[in-house]
Amino acid sequence: MEATLTTDILFYLFSAAILGCGLMAVTVKNLLHSAIALMGCLFGTAGLFLLLDHEFVALMQILVYIGGVVIFIIYAVLLTTHLGTRYLPASTLKYISGVTLAAIVLGLVLHIDPQATHTAVNPDRTATTIDAIGYRLLDGSTNGFLIPFEVISVLLLSAMIGAATIAKHQKPGATNDEDETGGSAS
């Protein structure tokens, strides 16, 4: 997308949404609220991806992340009755260390960022098509991602089975959760 005033405005809007929701997600007391805030944050990110010409990623973000992972988090919050309601305040020391560490990392990263040498958008760039992604994923040659793709598939499968096994111990009904997880991941 061309860099115009509109995109700038949109970028800052999305940024504000992302950061605002992100901050909420880590600060609000009710866990259900923070999950919803996270959802907002992810939506914002998806919008940012659209702004950056990555429609496929934006779509995946919404489908898989929001539709799968976050929904599942909400499920888990609801399943375990105490999770959502009772608030466990952290100690002051934890807040201080959290702020400090966050500041350290932020400072470090911001210190590195300005050194990024190449900041202009390549005028000849073309948006990545889904076809291209599919071909690259299944390409077994030097530039292809076939092996990682296979590995990820196996990893997902084993994670599914593992999750099912872990959760199955107590109640047979727990298998339902795993089915959903597996479904959302694929």
Next chain:
Amino acid sequence: MIESSWMILLLPFISFIGGILFLHKQPKLAAGFSILCNGAAMVMALILAVGFLSSDDTGYHALAHTWSYDWFAITDTLTVSIGALLDPISIMMLVVITVISTLVHTYSIGYMENDASAGRFFPLLSFFVFSMLGLVIAPTLVQMFVFWELVGVSSYMLIGFWYHKPSAVAASKKAFIITRFADAFFLTGIILMATQFGSIGFDAINQGATAFSSMNTANPSFSLEGGAVQVFTALAAQEGSAGFLGLNLLSWATILIFIGGWGKSAMFPLHVWLPDAMEGPTPVSSIIHSATMVVAGIYLTARLFPVFAVAEYTLSVVEFTGAITALFAAIIACTQRDIKRILAFSTLSQLGYMMFSLGVADMEHTAGFTASMFHVFTHAFFKCLLFLSAGLIIHSVHSNDIALMGGLRKKLKGTYFVTLLAVCAIAGVPFLFSGFWSKEEIIMAAWSNGHQCSAIIGLLVGGLTAFYMGRYFFLIFHGEYRGDAHHLEHAHENKFMLFPMVLLAIPTIIAGYPMLTGHTFFNTVIPQATLPTHPDHSASWIMPVAIAMAIGGLLVAWLKYGRRAVSFDTPSTNIVYRCISNKFYIDECYIFVTKKIIFRCVAAPMKLCDDYIVDGIIHSSAAIMRGCAAVIRHWQNGQTHVYLGLMIIGLALLAWFGGAL
């Protein structure tokens, strides 16, 4: 005879080994065997002496080095060997030691007849004799040191012979450690002599020193050989050097060596072991005080006289030490009540005479040296006799305290008679007795060589000697018996004990007469030296004064103790008297220094330092490790947040140092 002189050394050793291994359960056999061996050694020594006296060539090289065995090599040029150096003074000592040892062994049969461990006593006594014989025939400093140490060991075992008595054990330890203390200096001196003057042989050292001293005077050029050249060269190199602390190397070496003799001869202030050594059986005391051990220091000084004379100051130290000891011990002896302690202090005093007599001599005026050796010779017999008689008295009345004796002349007639002779000898009763001649000679030598102070001390001590020996004698034999009457009834004179005493009475009288015929002690120690000069008799007033002192001393003693009965009920409270009778509190000083200073202030802090500082550092290094581990372990407390935080810090550090910046 000269070639087989090693037999004299070997016989007592055989007596020791045979006795200790096979005969310690049969005291009678052990005694017989010891007397046999020692008697044989005595005969051989006498033959040797007679052969020596009758030979024409009584010079230095006539008898030296009859045999030698290389023990071990220290460097290419320095080999420790064991051998024999036979010259007049060593032959004189051989005779004295073997005669006295034979008589003391005989005496011990009577003295130890009721003692269960007598079978151990005779071999040990023989070992003592063996050590002393090895010492006197030593041709080198190292051999002398070796036997010097063996004398220490054997005296340790004999003084502590009754090992179940704590006081005896303590006395033996004291004797050993004090002499060992002096020996450390002796050893240092020997090592300096060996490494810096290149020789440990007495001939070489003395020849070199003699040549050096005559080079300094008028008479140069001697033909030297072997180690003597090295000694001479080293001495010449030393000439005029300031050395260390203003003393040159030779003075250091000789004074260090002399300290060895200082300890062994119990000179003030290293004398404290000698009175305590009375805890041993009386035959041991008699042999220590007459022929062995204590005269070792005198003998050492005499042996190295030429080199001592060459060194600056050394002879002054010798003289000073001897004079102080003579006076000091005589004063203490006047107040003691223990029969053996009186004799012990009298020995100290007489040793002081011998020592300062050596100190007043020098290479030109050798009379003091001769007199000293002469006094060693005469003193050995009458002191041995005194101790043997004291042993018999103790054996009879079962007490050491002269306050519990008195009037014994009726019961112990033989003892009374021989003791009288010995007391006259040590007190210097004129003309008839040996002690008179030798003591006279010493004082004369001191005066005529310009050491008036020492001569006056000598005269004074002569008077004191007469007084305390008179006191000793009158309190024991005259007056009324003051002890337990029960013991007196059983008092008798054992014939094994009386016989050697009677024999010893003979030399007590006649040993002085060689003086009148002239003797050859000195020219043999100093090779190619001028003939001994007899003291000039210009100071002819000395003899009457000395006689007057002796008679006067005895007279005062008679007036105070002999004429009427003495009461011991109220000990004097006079502070001077108390101070003297407590031996000037020197023992207390020693205890203070050893217990309070060395043990408490040196050894104890060192132990604390070892336990808490040295070990503490080692332990604390372990503790620091453990502390670090505990801190690190504390981070691994299972709190996920801590892990996370650390992980983030780690990542940040990695990014920082990883070349990102």
Next chain:
Amino acid sequence: MPFLLNCTWILPTLIALSLMFVPKQKVGVIRGMSVAGVLGILALVVSLIIAFLAGDYASPVGSAETTLAFSYRTPWFEAIGNQFYTGVDGFSLLMMLMASIIALCGVLVSWTITDRCKEFFILLFILLAGTFGCFISFDLLTFFLFNEITLIPTYLLIAIFGSGKKEFAAMKLNLMLFGGSALIILGMAGTYSATGSFDMIAIANNQSETLGSIAMWAFPALFMGFGILGSVFPFHTWSPVGHASAPTAISMFLAGVHMKLGGYGCLRAAIYLMPEGAQEWMPLFMVLATISVVYGAFIAIRQRDLKYINAYASISHVGLVTFGFATLTAVGLKGGVLQMISHGFVTAVVFALIGCIYGRTHTRNIDEMGGLMKKIPFLSVCFVLAGFAVVGMPGTSSFVAELTIFIAGFSGSLDDTLRLVCGALCISSIVITAVYVLRTVNSVVHGPLVDNGHEFTDARFIEKVPLIILLTCIFAMGLFPGWIIELAEQSLTPVVTNLGR
């Protein structure tokens, strides 16, 4: 012959292996095999000495290269150019003779051990294998390896068979000795980096400037590394607690032989290989050695426990070894070697006696003993004789060794004040030694008999044998030290020559 030489460590290993197959109930078989084993080792060493004396193996005067007898080398760890290189000279043979005699006595002293007897002897033989391996190695890495082998059985022997704070003692001992090993590795790495070789003789002949400059730090590392094993102040504190907790035979072997590996390494691996470093650093080690001598003796005065007394006495006497080495003269080195051998026998006999006496009194506190001469005369007489050997009486081996060392302190020019002061202090230690020895002897064997003393019985035959063997060795060496001195002198020629380069 090279094979026979290597048998000195192969044989104990084989015995240890074969002991594993003996059922542990058959104590008699185990003891028999052990005695046969140490006798075999002793025979082996004696035959090696005879062969050595018969052959012409003396290093020529003025040569810097040790003439090795029965040398054998085979490549090993070729990647770093390392070889398995063994051989002997007179010095090693003397140490091996001493070690095998003490081992024999140690086995005899351990006769009464019944609890885990099999393990005890297996560990003892592994210790022996390591020790002999050290004495015959002429390759630094091999030497180091064998040295490490000795540490493991030492730990187990003390921790399992010891008494008192045995685990603590074993741990402290091993940790400190491993610390020493770390320093040794550092020094070895230094010499290796300079010369590219572990071959001791090659390194000794290497006169390159690189080695000379590396010696400035590699020498103190090596010397102190071995010095810890030789319990040089201030790293001596492992030895009192270690010796006190170890069982009798192990105390004998530790103080008698194992500690000597330290002195052996100091001479063989430090002074011989890096004479430049030695010249540079020796004043420091002379001071440390003198402190050890005087300090150990003073602390021995304050101790009450027999084993602690002897352990501190050992520190004092082993300090004399270091002092002898630190003079860097032919006499001093020879004296140090003699003192190593002499002290090995002396301390072994004292520990053996302490074991025997403890077996009767069940205490090692000298205040609780007394008058033993009356009830156990044989042991008491041996104790007195051993005491005189510690004091350094003429006729015992200590006198020969100590006199030689003291003479080294004053030989040559007297300009070196430090050496004079240290020498004088070392001589003064003979007085302190006399104080603690007599104090101990008097309160143990003299004085009134203790209350429970009436049921004490004198030594049995099996106890008498090791004591007699060791005392004979002490007196034999004291009276006829000639051939020992000759062997030591010959084998030290290259070291002395190297020092003068």
Next chain:
Amino acid sequence: MNLTACLSLSAILFSFGIFGLMTRRKIIAMLLAIELMLNAALINCVAFAYYAPAGADTDVGSILPIFIVAITSAEMAVALAVIVAMYRKRKVIDIERLEDLHD
């Protein structure tokens, strides 16, 4: 809008994630914070692909997120299963009381 702005955005989001991770005591909330951080990573991926120089392989900008999302899903599946199982078993969701790691 430029690369620096995108990266700063992701950095801030990432630090929010860290803050959340350090201050939350409930395990699910911590997972949530992790999601934020992953999201920040995704933003980086896409931003780098968008601002890539000529000739760079920009497809990776789409493919890498696929992998990230897939791995995240797997991780979430297992983590949530563990959380649910643990909750059922121990009735504890407080991370500070789950200290079994140190033994």
